[in-house]
Amino acid sequence: MLWFASGMRRLLFLARAGLVSPARTPRRAVVLGRLLGGAFLLCFATGLVSHFIQHPAAWMGFPNQPFWIYQLNQGVHVATGILCIPLILGKLWTVYPDLFSYPPVRSIGQLLERGSIAVFVGSSLLQLVIGVLNIFQFLPLPFYFLQVHYALSFVIIGSLAIHIGVKLPVISRHWRRGRPEGVLEAYLDDEDDTERSHRQDDRLDPTYASPTRGLTGRVMTFIDSTPPPPAKVSRRTVIAAVGLSAVTLVGTTVGQTLTPLDSVNFFGPRKKGDGPQGVPINRTSKQADVRTSALDPAWVLTVVGAADRRVLDLAALRAMPQTTVRLPIACVEGWSQMANWRGVRLAELIALVGESDVPVRLRSLEERGPYKTTTMDANFVSDPTTLVALELNGETLDLEHGYPARIIAPGRPGVLQTKWLSIVEVIR
């Protein structure tokens, strides 16, 4: 047992010795932690907005303008999520020696703290991994992405609050530049006096601190003979590595929503203009199983009001006043695509059954799937740019884009822009 304890102690000492770097300081941890914490909060806030637009509580309302509000929200959500990858790796690199603190457990409080860090780190890493896999639409997960991504966000933000609470003295000490960079906890001697003198003896005793025999001995000699880099260079290297990898990764992916960076969108899973009529798609007519019903010449759009009902075929819809709007399809997965749409204003359509300024329920021809029925608040229905679109970029709507008719509205996620529209029903 004693042998085991001393072996472990030696191993942990070795790990910490190997990890000594002038860039691994509490000040660095605070600087990176601030950025990462901010990115997490932004990701959480935009994630909540997107969640509640799709699953609103009864009292919630969302703005229909500016039309780009959802595009911005989701673009920011996915881009900051991607930004978190280099930030979290940099943060974990900075505090890696703390993983090898000795003794591993000093008190109940410290055990709880280490446990909470494990939950924080584990759920944060998993959140980023599944978030990225989701934008690739590659989910070999043994659980549901949506609910787990949502639940983990609370675990992470809660763990962040705990972490800030625990580390508040360190954070406030190193918030501003200028103080000494400090020493990581793993290097601090906060054991009792006998332990401390014991440790000092250990350090003086070369056979302990740098055993020359065996594997550990060789590793120790290797570490001892490798000089640490000068502090200034080391710190600059870390800042440059985290900063430039963040710029590179975000810069080569955010073009899937940010038009000016479209030309350098090398690694984004979607590319602007890729798809039928220049617009990417998510749910296909095959997945939705609407190929027969949507192409049926007998297709009609039914508009149901409180007292009246109208049935319109495609010719009747085309005979109504047509409006052209320029609106983006903005996907929850963080890509977006601007397009020209032409069709009938939804407000004019429900006016046919004597309604105005009311919420509606929209039904697709799709028989299964979570978005076969969606609801739309009155402010979106009344918006003059909300259309039942029949044309996209100057052509008749492609089957994959919802032929014969689909909804296009400002400020709504793509999944709520109901394709293969079948029924518009006023909600009373």
Add this chain to the structure above:
Amino acid sequence: MKAARAALILLGVGTVVGGAVQLLTTQRTDQIVGVAIWILGVIVVHDAVLSPIVLFVSLAMRRAGKRVPWAVLGLIEVALVIGAVVSLFVVPELFAQAKSPANPTILTGDYGLRLVVLWVTLIVVAAAGSMVYLLRNRQKVRESTSQT
């Protein structure tokens, strides 16, 4: 400070519990086990696979510090980190692409080729930067020796 810390920790515990309840009520038991295994998995991959690799590489770089100027090593390290971080994103993307995406508008790029181009660019930039640094320094050394 004490009150703020206590408030943050309490608020945090409450939020974590809320998230845990959400998880437990929306997933089946086997799915909850799945989440736990994946959390453990990502920790192991980070702490026991990726970090030791980084440690080993940086130790090797430090050792080279006896002969190579630190600024040059720093430049190489930055290039390695950029390439590695982008690869962490793109390699799973290549896997997803190989599994034939749900529709032809997803994952349309030639990501493998672009990743190779990125690595080549990083190597060229790091090499050029190192050359410039070494040439300048040699001049400085000469200047200082000629002055004395």
